[in-house]
Amino acid sequence: QVQLQESGPGLVKPSETLSLTCTVSGGSVSGDYWGWIRQPPGKGLEWIGYIYYSGTTSYNPSLKSRVSISVDPSNNQFSLKLPSVTATDTAVYFCARRRTNGGNYFDFWGQGILVTVSS
Amino acid sequence: EIVLTQSPGTLSLSPGERATLSCRASQSFAGTYLAWYQQKPGRAPRLLIYGASRRATGIPDRFSGSGSGTDFTLSISRLEAEDFAVYYCQHYGNSLFTFGPGTKVEIK
Numbered sequence: 001q002v003q004l005q006e007s008g009p010g011l012v013k014p015s016e017t018l019s020l021t022c023t024v025s026g027g028s029v030s031g032d033y034w035g036w037i038r039q040p041p042g043k044g045l046e047w048i049g050y051i052y053y054s055g056t057t058s059y060n061p062s063l064k065s066r067v068s069i070s071v072d073p074s075n076n077q078f079s080l081k082l083p084s085v086t087a088t089d090t091a092v093y094f095c096a097r098r099r100t101n102g103g104n105y106f107d108f109w110g111q112g113i114l115v116t117v118s119s
Numbered sequence: 120e121i122v123l124t125q126s127p128g129t130l131s132l133s134p135g136e137r138a139t140l141s142c143r144a145s146q147s148f149a150g151t152y153l154a155w156y157q158q159k160p161g162r163a164p165r166l167l168i169y170g171a172s173r174r175a176t177g178i179p180d181r182f183s184g185s186g187s188g189t190d191f192t193l194s195i196s197r198l199e200a201e202d203f204a205v206y207y208c209q210h211y212g213n214s215l216f217t218f219g220p221g222t223k224v225e226i227k
Contacts, residue, residue, distance in 0.1 A: 035216070037164075045156075045164065045207055047216035058214040061120070094163055103170035104211035105154035109163035 002027040004095050004110035012089075012117050018082040022095030022110055029053050029071055033098035034078045035106060036069060038091040046091075050098050051078055085117045121146050121210050123219035131227040138195040140222045142208035147188040154209045155184055155193045157202075158221075164207065168193060198224070 008020035035050035049059035051069045059067050071078040092114050096106035122145040132138055150171030156164035166175040168184035181196040195202055203226050208219040
């Protein structure tokens with residue numbers, strides 16, 4: 001069974017870059033799509049973007065100018081970078097596998113990592 | 120960009136009752152592009168339904184999805200204690216994903 005684990009700093013200063021990595025185990029990043037979703041405290045889910053193992057990406061238009069997702073097949077990881085963060089970027093960040101069989105959805109999720117933007 | 124509206128915001132029910140959750144879209148789309156998730160406090164979302172009506176692996180058959188066009192429904196036939204949670208619908212189209220605001224199913 002595929003497992004995902006987010007890693008990265010839990011505290012980022014305003015105007016700095018949020019950088020997270022998702023490590024995939026029990027499967028390979030090759031051949032699949034991988035995504036990031038975030039959830040501000042007490043609020044709903046917001047899709048950030050996804051990447052295909054080949055490098056093709058799609059981003060939420062509201063974040064497109066800032067966000068960058070990359071994939072590293074050699075380490076079975078994919079990563080998120082969000083520069084120039086503000087307090088509104090404080091959220092739990094989830095990585096997930098996107099599937100396209102019979103629909104378009106996220107079937108396996110990481111446990112999530114809380115990132116707080118504060119000085 | 121499609122906007123999803125979920126109703127009600129909160130549903131207060133007792134164990135054993137039937138729950139009916141609505142997800143309405145601002146534009147019509149094929150059911151293939153609609154999914155439902157369950158989320159409990161402090162946990163990651165769990166895929167329940169994809170393609171509007173297909174249960175994900177390991178999901179009990181008391182969960183069912185239906186609908187087409189702009190109106191989709193998640194039904195839970197008989198609520199069990201573990202079903203009290205927040206439920207989100209999700210749309211995919213034009214390479215973009217959108218989540219609804221969620222419906223909280225709470226114990227009455």
